[in-house]
Every structure is written in C-alpha cells, then in structure tokens.
Amino acid sequence: MRIRDIINLLESQGEWVNRSCTRDRILFGDDQTEVNKVITCWVATNKVIRYAIEHDIHFIISHENPFYLASTSLPTLIYKAQKEKEALLKEHDITIYRCHDLWDVYPEYGIRDSWAKTLDLDFEDSHNHSYYRYTHDINMSVEECAHHIINKIKPYHQQGIEIIGDQTVMK
Incomplete structure (x- = not known):
C-alpha cells in the first residue's frame, strides 16, 4: 500500500478537521512510497526512528511535530538535532506524517476521549x-484531584501535572 493511500483513508475519517488549515501533513518524505508496516507514536523520537530502521518500517505517523519548534533564534543544538534526524530519515527512506487534528478528536480512541x-x-x-471534555462536582480538593490524576497517568510514563492556584479549593 502506498503512504498516500493510508493518508487518504485517515483524512476521509475526520469531518471535523479543517483541511485548509490543519497540522495534519507530511513533515518529511514521500507519499508515493510503498509500505507494509507503520509506526504510530506520540512523537517520532530518535529511538522511534531507530526502531523503524531496525524493523524495516518506512512510515511513521506522529501526533506531535518531531522536529521541535522553530524560531528566528533557533539554538544550535536544536538545529543540529533537526538536521541529524532529517539525515537519518532520508538515508533510510522514512516518511513522517503528522496526524494531530484528526487524532485529538477521533471519537473514543482519540487523545481527548482516551x-x-x-x-x-x-x-x-x-x-x-470539541477538543474539550468537562467534569463537575468531583468532590475532591484540587490537590486530591492532582494526586488522583498523577496515579492514573503513571503507567504511561507521565511524571506529573502542574497546579496553578489554591490547592485546597473543593471542586
């Protein structure tokens, strides 16, 4: 199957995505490449790319941009890391597609619902x-809720959350 066929299938499923203004696009590579394996990940780190190389995988679907944020004063280390990652992808004919807007809101399995x-x-x-889900009347203080959330996210290697405001307020 060509990468373009997979992208077309993904894009056909997200009527909520404004295709004229979306982050969902190829960030590196060629959509005409034939593939029989795909990696999906939160962000295509060097570890993910090395895994793709070791397992002869030529298509990575990444939720976040794996090339960091660019600016007018991009630090040298970030620029160097970007170029090294691009060289590795090019050398091994790997395409990266960013699937953000579709993935966030995909019913049941998307980031929001998951x-x-x-x-x-x-x-x-x-x-x-909507990108948002709301809950009311949780009957915990902000601090208790924070501990509840931290316990729920630990299995996913998330380290914690940030609280802004009074931790003793009941919600």
Whole structure:
C-alpha cells in the first residue's frame, strides 16, 4: 500500500478537521512510497526512528511535530538535532506524517476521549467535535484531584501535572 493511500483513508475519517488549515501533513518524505508496516507514536523520537530502521518500517505517523519548534533564534543544538534526524530519515527512506487534528478528536480512541477514560472521572460527552471534555462536582480538593490524576497517568510514563492556584479549593 502506498503512504498516500493510508493518508487518504485517515483524512476521509475526520469531518471535523479543517483541511485548509490543519497540522495534519507530511513533515518529511514521500507519499508515493510503498509500505507494509507503520509506526504510530506520540512523537517520532530518535529511538522511534531507530526502531523503524531496525524493523524495516518506512512510515511513521506522529501526533506531535518531531522536529521541535522553530524560531528566528533557533539554538544550535536544536538545529543540529533537526538536521541529524532529517539525515537519518532520508538515508533510510522514512516518511513522517503528522496526524494531530484528526487524532485529538477521533471519537473514543482519540487523545481527548482516551485521556478522559484514563483519568477515570465523570466527564460529560463532548459536543460538536470539541477538543474539550468537562467534569463537575468531583468532590475532591484540587490537590486530591492532582494526586488522583498523577496515579492514573503513571503507567504511561507521565511524571506529573502542574497546579496553578489554591490547592485546597473543593471542586
């Protein structure tokens, strides 16, 4: 199957994605490459790319941009890391597609719904393909809720959360 066929299938499923203004696109490589294996990941790190090379995988679907944020004063180390990653991808004919806007809101399996399920709080259903899920009356202080969330995210190698405001407030 060609990479373009996979991308077309993905893009046919996301009526909520504004295709004229989306982050979902090929970030590196060629959409005409024939593939029989695909990696999906949160971000295509060097470890993910090395895994692809070792397993003869030529298509990576990454949720986040694996090339870091560019700016007018891009630090030398970031620029060097970008170029090294691009050289590795080119040398091994690997294409990276960023699937962000579709993946965030994909019903049940997307980031929004997966996190809502993982956090095990009474979230309301989402409306109109919103990026948000809400919960009310959780009967915990902010600090208790933070500890609840940290315990739920530990299995996913998440280290913690940031609290801004009064930790003793009840919600």
